Amino acid sequence: MPDTPLSIGVDFGGTSVKFGVLYRSNIIDQAPPISTPDFDGPDALIEAMLRVIGDLRERHPRVEAVGVGVPGFVHFEKGIVHNLTNVPGWVAIPLKKKLSEATGLPVVVENDANCMAYAEWKRGAGRGLQHLVALTLGTGVGGGVVCNGKMVRGAQFGAGEVGQMSIDWQGRRGAYGNLGALEDYVGNNEIGADARQTYLDAGIERHLAECSPAALAKAAMGGDEIALAIWDSVAAKLATAIMNCCWLLNPQAIIIGGGVAKAGDILFNPLTAHLYAQLSAPFKEHLMILPARFGNEAGMVGAAALALEEAGVVLQP
Amino acid sequence: MPDTPLSIGVDFGGTSVKFGVLYRSNIIDQAPPISTPDFDGPDALIEAMLRVIGDLRERHPRVEAVGVGVPGFVHFEKGIVHNLTNVPGWVAIPLKKKLSEATGLPVVVENDANCMAYAEWKRGAGRGLQHLVALTLGTGVGGGVVCNGKMVRGAQFGAGEVGQMSIDWQGRRGAYGNLGALEDYVGNNEIGADARQTYLDAGIERHLAECSPAALAKAAMGGDEIALAIWDSVAAKLATAIMNCCWLLNPQAIIIGGGVAKAGDILFNPLTAHLYAQLSAPFKEHLMILPARFGNEAGMVGAAALALEEAGVVLQP
Known part of the structure; x- marks a missing residue:
């Protein structure tokens, strides 16, 4: 060596x-x-x-x-x-x-979310980029931001809290009193609970264990219409927060990692569709939506x- | 000289x-x-x-x-x-x-919104700061971002479009197909139309001219409960987008200018309250919410x- x-x-x-x-x-x-x-x-x-x-x-x-x-x-x-x-x-x-x-x-x-963003920026999917937002989707949603070729840490080193960003000004009340926080919709457990309810509404009883992101991805790949609709809804919510990052920072790339991202195309296809339907040309023409290189x-x-x-x-x- | x-x-x-x-x-x-x-x-x-x-x-x-x-x-x-x-x-x-x-x-x-942000950063309310977001509230909502002591322009120089950021993933459809864009709620005309409807719902007929931000500010200062509720709602929506900027970038200051900002305390008081109710300590402890120095x-x-x-x-x- x-x-x-x-x-x-x-x-x-x-x-x-x-x-x-x-x-x-x-x-x-x-x-x-x-x-x-x-x-x-x-x-x-x-x-x-x-x-x-x-x-x-x-x-x-x-x-x-x-x-x-x-x-x-x-x-x-x-x-x-x-x-x-x-x-x-x-x-x-x-x-x-x-x-x-x-x-x-x-x-x-x-x-740790800034470390993940740094790993992707310096060694992973975002190598060589000047402007990016990295997200990690798990029990919570974390993130990190690079602008003008520098990590954005902000005034008190708190920047990158994508999971706390609101997708609904009248939405669910989150950990800090904040309404509509993204992670209260697309965190692992919230996806599971919402999915179970969606199945129930359709007259189908599912255990929570059958409503994990992994189980839902498998069901969607098997053509389960309800599972596909659940992923479309997850993608729409995620797209809203990502879109907000794009309007504000016009990044070159959005890098997405964490357990929920393992759903692959089941998540990335509707996510890309929702983003492209809601961004103007300069914001989406060169935007890369990339799976993270690194896992755990x-x-x-x-x-x-x-x-x-x-x-x-x-x-x- | x-x-x-x-x-x-x-x-x-x-x-x-x-x-x-x-x-x-x-x-x-x-x-x-x-x-x-x-x-x-x-x-x-x-x-x-x-x-x-x-x-x-x-x-x-x-x-x-x-x-x-x-x-x-x-x-x-x-x-x-x-x-x-x-x-x-x-x-x-x-x-x-x-x-x-x-x-x-x-x-x-x-x-032009970046020029406004630059003016406030270099010559106005944000002098000497390293991290800020400036907003201008008028017919539309524009913005500009400074991180790490540099303007953030992004990959295609489009950054700062705070007015297009969503406050509702299922909200009104905006100019680019985007759902829930801030300026479709707190733009001059939208404030007026929503206010007129709020009065109508209370059995009161108002001309649109009586529902301009200036007229609504005057009414609120005179103690009009409906006008105060309208400003609280405008403030809550605006707080959602500003909060999203804070979670993502953890700025030292939010600087707010434009015609709607002329409402002064009528806007800034409920805005500050909504922000403080929805941000965690490090994000709000040192956050300054400042009126812009410059006007037109x-x-x-x-x-x-x-x-x-x-x-x-x-x-x-």
Whole structure:
């Protein structure tokens, strides 16, 4: 292997913390994940993280930086975790400082959806682009924005919350009191609950398990008219939020990843149709609607790539 | 007057073309407007514009650049007008090239809402900010975006179309087939028509003229409950689109200008309330909701300021 710098990407989730060693876009090594809820507060978990990072560095002495993607709100410049969704106790934790002091390496801490967007922009479907919006569709809907060849983090590093954008000014009331938030319609669980109701309305009883995005995609591929209509409705709602990103930012590409995106053409075909029916020529003529390159590893890849860039080690594309 | 460079700002509208000479943020001279529909096609109008520009330069030899704000779609870098709303014949017109060749000066051609946003950012309510969204509320709703200290123009220079952003995925069908476009609810005429209907529903017959934003603001200030409810509804719809800008971009400020914004507190108070009820802490804690500094002159000021900057003449703030 040539003498190219490596970096460690850490994907910090509510269930587990995963570690990978990145060489360009490839994860060349991984450590066994550690279980997030097993640790009694941030200090114990940070100690465990440092042990794993230490093990990986012994195996890979050329590691030059560490990036951590976290499921929550971060002060990117200071590397302070303000708070994490689903991980109690993580309030005002100076994670960057703690990790960099202990390792002697440059460390970045970033929101996980921004890491995914960064991975797609620098190493994935959006390579070389100047303007893009990346979305990840799962239990929640996350996103990241690139304008003028730079990540858009905004005034308090909160930008990219596509899942909170409203598609209905009188819609469902969301987590922050906001009405009509996209993720309250196209999150995994909401798709399932709405689908179950749609089947019920048609006189068909379905278990929720049969209404998962995966099950609905399979049904739609088998020609189930109701499943097709459900995906069309999901696509119409998603198209509204994406359209809003397009009118506001006129990006070159929309990149879509996450579990729900695995429906493939079942989602992308009606999504493209709804977008093309509702955008004017300059906004759609060159617009690319792209599936994400990375899957579950997106956060790890993005965190690792971002860490190298922030450390001043910029790879040739 | 100190020896500071001047620039000419041209506000190209569907009714008239207005010309001003700008010294810093001040219009120090204006030429009589020329009537847009009086000219038979772009060539004749461009000749007339050049005559006025020539007159102004004779009076102000220190003019170093010309900026033109146009009501439509522009290739900013090339200075080509793709097409103009309400001005027939302006299709694929290389306005920058024609004006700069004839005057020997650097020329910029920019969308008028972007000029307004630029004026507010560089000379108005948004001075010194890195992240903002500016809106102008009139017959239509226009906008401009600044992220990371740069104007966001997007892939085809179309960014900032806040008026086309949807507030209802099943809403009114707009000019481009798009459903629920903001300006189809809070444009001047739509406010009037909806207000008239609201009064009718309450058994009160009102002329449309009594339902203008100005008349409704006066009525609301006089304590008219229906008028207050109408403004609350306008504010809720506007808040939805602004909230969407906030979730996506986390700006430091939202700057609001145009005729409808003249309602002042009658609009800004419920608008702020709806925004604060629907944004999480980091998005609203430091968010400024600011009335625009400039009125009708915003486009002229922005075009003139942008022209100087593009010509490399950057003023101290």
